Structures are given as structure tokens and as C-alpha cells.
Amino acid sequence: MKTVLEAKHIDKYFKKPVLFHVLKDITFGIDQGEFVSVMGKSGCGKSTLLYILSTMDTDYEGELYLNEALVTGQPDDKLSYIRNKHIGFVFQFHYLLSEFTVLENVMLPAKKLGEKTFEEIEHDAMNKLKILEIDKLARKRASRISGGEKQRVAIARALINSPSIIMGDEPTGNLDSYNSDNVFNIFKQLCMEEGLTLLVVTHDMDFAERTDRIINMSDGRILQ
Amino acid sequence: MISWKVILNIAKTHLLTKFKQTATATLGVTFGIGAYITLVCFMTGLNKMLDDLILDQTPHIHIYSEIEPSKQQPVDLYDEFNNTFNVVHSIKPKQIQRKIHNALPILNYLNEKDNVRGAIPQLNTQIFYIAGTIELGGNLTGINPIEESRLFNFQNYIIEGTPQDLYRNDNGILLGRGLAQNMSLKVGDRVQISTIEGNIFPLKIVGFFQSGIADIDNIQSFANLKTVQRIMGEPETYVTDINVKLHDMSEAFNMSKQVEKQFGLKAVDVETANAQFQTGTTIRNMITYSVSITLLIVAGFGIYNILNMLIYEKMNDIAILKATGFSGRDVQRIFMSQALIIGVVGGILGLLIGLSLANLINNLPFETEALPTVKTFPVNFNPWFFIIGITFALISTFVAGYLPSRRAKRMDPVKIIRGQ
Numbered sequence: 001m002k003t004v005l006e007a008k009h010i011d012k013y014f015k016k017p018v019l020f021h022v023l024k025d026i027t028f029g030i031d032q033g034e035f036v037s038v039m040g041k042s043g044c045g046k047s048t049l050l051y052i053l054s055t056m057d058t059d060y061e062g063e064l065y066l067n068e069a070l071v072t073g074q075p076d077d078k079l080s081y082i083r084n085k086h087i088g089f090v091f092q093f094h095y096l097l098s099e100f101t102v103l104e105n106v107m108l109p110a111k112k113l114g115e116k117t118f119e120e121i122e123h124d125a126m127n128k129l130k131i132l133e134i135d136k137l138a139r140k141r142a143s144r145i146s147g148g149e150k151q152r153v154a155i156a157r158a159l160i161n162s163p164s165i166i167m168g169d170e171p172t173g174n175l176d177s178y179n180s181d182n183v184f185n186i187f188k189q190l191c192m193e194e195g196l197t198l199l200v201v202t203h204d205m206d207f208a209e210r211t212d213r214i215i216n217m218s219d220g221r222i223l224q
Numbered sequence: 225m226i227s228w229k230v231i232l233n234i235a236k237t238h239l240l241t242k243f244k245q246t247a248t249a250t251l252g253v254t255f256g257i258g259a260y261i262t263l264v265c266f267m268t269g270l271n272k273m274l275d276d277l278i279l280d281q282t283p284h285i286h287i288y289s290e291i292e293p294s295k296q297q298p299v300d301l302y303d304e305f306n307n308t309f310n311v312v313h314s315i316k317p318k319q320i321q322r323k324i325h326n327a328l329p330i331l332n333y334l335n336e337k338d339n340v341r342g343a344i345p346q347l348n349t350q351i352f353y354i355a356g357t358i359e360l361g362g363n364l365t366g367i368n369p370i371e372e373s374r375l376f377n378f379q380n381y382i383i384e385g386t387p388q389d390l391y392r393n394d395n396g397i398l399l400g401r402g403l404a405q406n407m408s409l410k411v412g413d414r415v416q417i418s419t420i421e422g423n424i425f426p427l428k429i430v431g432f433f434q435s436g437i438a439d440i441d442n443i444q445s446f447a448n449l450k451t452v453q454r455i456m457g458e459p460e461t462y463v464t465d466i467n468v469k470l471h472d473m474s475e476a477f478n479m480s481k482q483v484e485k486q487f488g489l490k491a492v493d494v495e496t497a498n499a500q501f502q503t504g505t506t507i508r509n510m511i512t513y514s515v516s517i518t519l520l521i522v523a524g525f526g527i528y529n530i531l532n533m534l535i536y537e538k539m540n541d542i543a544i545l546k547a548t549g550f551s552g553r554d555v556q557r558i559f560m561s562q563a564l565i566i567g568v569v570g571g572i573l574g575l576l577i578g579l580s581l582a583n584l585i586n587n588l589p590f591e592t593e594a595l596p597t598v599k600t601f602p603v604n605f606n607p608w609f610f611i612i613g614i615t616f617a618l619i620s621t622f623v624a625g626y627l628p629s630r631r632a633k634r635m636d637p638v639k640i641i642r643g644q
Contacts, residue, residue: 084549099241109548
């Protein structure tokens, strides 16, 4: 099995307000097609870990591999490219560009990647929206749709560049149980049908229990 | 490039959805640049008019032979008094001719110099205008009217008749307007003039001139150089003044000194003759430029402010763009292009507004005794002002956009996302 994401001996310190050892010797890997959730109490460092794995946070010690290539120490432009092409994001607060339409939001990462023509990108984006059953919202402004819909748009956007892995920071944390079920089912379906790799940080025990593997964290360490 | 297309599209959406803010920032630039263009066109137009008023009609170098005491008195030449302290009372001016000695060779010499646009002779003399039993004192100047027009814009001050009329008429005279009014004379009339020696000559009035300075217009008149020489009974070499116009006014001072040395004549350059006028011009220019720069800087701060606010409002967008693969540089480009779009649009609108306001001023009637040829307010449409205006609009928006956009570039997306 191919390893999509691998962390080796990752340590991270917060220097302000006082020196604090957040992550202690984190080592784990995620295989292709796995649906992994990270659980732990608030402040145990799980979000911090996610942002390191997402390449957005570069201030850490240890090594991070994506598709068996070293990511640690790459220049910013290269990291942006990696995020663009290989990593899809879903946040707790759905984070859409509120002034753009749903379709434009979904298309944006692909436009940035620039590997396809705009027509192809638009076609792809409509497809993703159809899979998530929100293609009717395509022309609406992102600020005019409901929370559950926003989260599905965010998932469509995460999918647009066919990334190696999708990361979620409490993607259901802000949704009611109906919508959070919905989001979970979408993730599960993508994992099963398209062989997508997923890494989701969550508080939600029900959610975590239904994933392939749970990584439990406490005080900056992974509990075995 | 696709990347630029995406970036510009985002910038455009930001600008259009915040249309009020964008319009405010753009109008800031527009008014700054518009006011700059209007002000600078109008002020330099006024300055140029005043310059023309004084400088175009004054020679760059005025050469004449001055009646003055000898610098070396006879006692200085006597060896016996070499080491003594001599006091001479009641020194009288040296007896010299009023005319310039060897005027024609000097004229030829000056006219052949490369930096001289032209050197022309004048003959100044005092006469009386005779009106019935009354004699009015005045000045008659013998000139070459065609050359005077070419070098010193003589024609601008002639309100009736032309320089050619004077040139063609051997017995013609061009009277000052005040003088003509005082004596109730009109063009075509004859006026009698009397030299100091008492010889009376009738001359035909071919036109009037108005210099704008009443004291001159009440006593001065012009005739052909030859006519005046004939009236005075002097030969054709008799010339009292030489007026020189240079290609470059700044050479006047050095050249006047050289002429003084070479020919032993008095030579006054235009800056020495019009020192206080020059000061006035400098100060007016300083005011123009400081006001313009202030306007442009204020506009620049307006843009800075609005972009800063925009970036605060767009923190989420910045974080999301960075998380989905836009690099810091891309984000900076998005905000820089917003700044520059505001600069270009505002700048061009400013140029148009400035141009139309300046045009309006240019068509406002402005009539003054002093300037018979000026009918409307003077405006200087120098293309350079427009180039400077748009360049400054771009530079100031660039600078004003640079700092906020650099902050956006450096903004850490993790902090924003986790800060929620």
C-alpha cells in the first residue's frame, strides 16, 4: 500500500507567551484510501498537528513526507503549489470567498493550478457539485447559502484538483446532526468509491467511530 | 498568463463588490490629480504670462554707454601721490558720447555669435510733442520694427496698426496710447515733434501701442531708426543702445560681463535688471509645486487607508486563498493590482477632469489694461504635466498599496483560521 502522508519525529514549540512543547515526537503514516480521524481534548495539539501536515505551518522540527517526497524545508511557493495540487481543505467555518458565486469558489483552486482550460474546469466543478447534490446553487453568491450547503461547497472545492489527501479541521463542528451526518456520508462515499485519502480532526465521537482508524492524542503525543 | 487572469479576476470582484469604497478611493485620486492638473496648468500659465510680460519685451542684455565718472581720477595716475590718501571733491561725470562707439562692428560681432538669437540697435532720444501751444516732453526711440517684433514681441503691444506699417513709412510714428489720448490724436493724424535743439518735424501716426505701464505709455513713442537718425541729424552709425536676445537666458550674466570688458560699455543682463521679478517667479513656482505635491500626497494617503481597511476585511479571503494554494506573492499581486487599478482609473479620470477645468479657465474672460493681447485667463497646457500627473497617480497608488499588500503577503493563514 502506498503511503500518502508520513510524519517523522515532529516536534513543535509555541514560543509565546511562554515556551510550550505542543507536539512531542509525532510519528505516523496514512495509507492511500484510508479514512483517518484524529481525536483528543482541546489543547492537545491536534489542530496544530493538522496545520503542520497541511504545510501551512512550517515552524516545526522533524520531517514531513507527502507521496513519499520530503515537504519539510521547501520554499513557500513550492508549498503553495503542493497545497494547491495535492491537498484539499475543509474547515470548521466553511471559509468560502463570500463575494464569489458557489461555482467560482469551487473553480478557483483549479484556475490557480492552471492545468486545464476554463471550460474544462467549469465542467469539472459542475460535476463535483452534482456529486454533492448542490449543482442548483452553482450561480448563487456564497454568502447567500446555508451552513450545511457551504460545507458541501467547501468539500467540492477541496475535491476540484483531485488531491492526494483531504484534510478536515472539525468539518462537522459547526453543523447540526443532520448536516454532520450528511458530510460524514459524503466523506465515506468518496473514500469508498473514489479511493480518496481523508484525515479529519474531530471532537465528535460518533463521527470518529465510523472512520477506518482513530488516532488519539493527549498532551502533544499520540496514544498507542 | 492564466495566473494573472485569475488574480485580476479576484481583484476585480473585490473592487466591484466594495463599489462604494472603491469609488471613494478612486475619487480621492481623481480629485488629487484633477486639482493638480488644474492648478499647475493655471499657475504656470499665469507665471508664463507674467514672464512674457516682463521677459519677452526686455532684452537679455542691454548694452549702452553710460555717463559716469571715470573710475581712475587724474590724481591716481600721478606717481608722486602713490602712497598718499587722496580725497577728490565734486567729481563730475566724464565727458563721453551718448552713442555707442563703433556700434555697427559690435552688432555684427554679436549677431555672428552662436548663442545670440539677435542683437538689434536702438536710438533713444528726448523730444517734445507739440500740441498747439503746448509742448509735452517725451521719448522717441528709433527701432527696426520688424526685428523688434521677431525678438521682443513688439507686435503684442501694438493695439492699432502693425509693425509693418511703421517699417514701410519713413515718416511714421507709433504713439503711446496715453499720449495719444492726452493729445486727442488718432491713426492717420500728423503730430509735430521737436528735438531738444528746437528742430520741428511733422510725423504721421501709423498706430498706437500700449505697454501696460502708464508712465511709459504717456511719454514713449517709436519711429524707424533711420527716421530718428535723420531727425537728430546724425549719421547711420549713430546708435545709443544695443539689445541682445540669447537662445539661453541663463548665459546672459556671463556674456554681459564679457561685453563690458571687451568693449568698455555698460551691459546689464536681464536678471540683474529684474531681480525682484525673478524672486517673485521663484516663489510662485514654489507655491505651485508645494500645493500640488500636498494634493497628491493626500490622495496617496487616501488609497493607503482604504486598502488597509480592505485587507482587514479580507483576512478570511486571504487565509482561504493561501490555504487553497495561492502563494503569498499571488495574494500580494491581488491587492497590488487593486491599488493600481484604482490608480489608473482615478488618474485618467483626474487627467480628464483637470483638462476640462483647465479648459474652462482658459475660456473665462480676463481683460486687463496691462495686456492688450490677453482676452482670457492664461493656461499652460504642457503635456508634461499630464505625464507627471498620471505617473504620480501610479507611483503613489503603488506605494500606498505596497505596504498593506505586503502585510497581506506575510499574513499567516493558520493564525486567521485558528483565531475564529
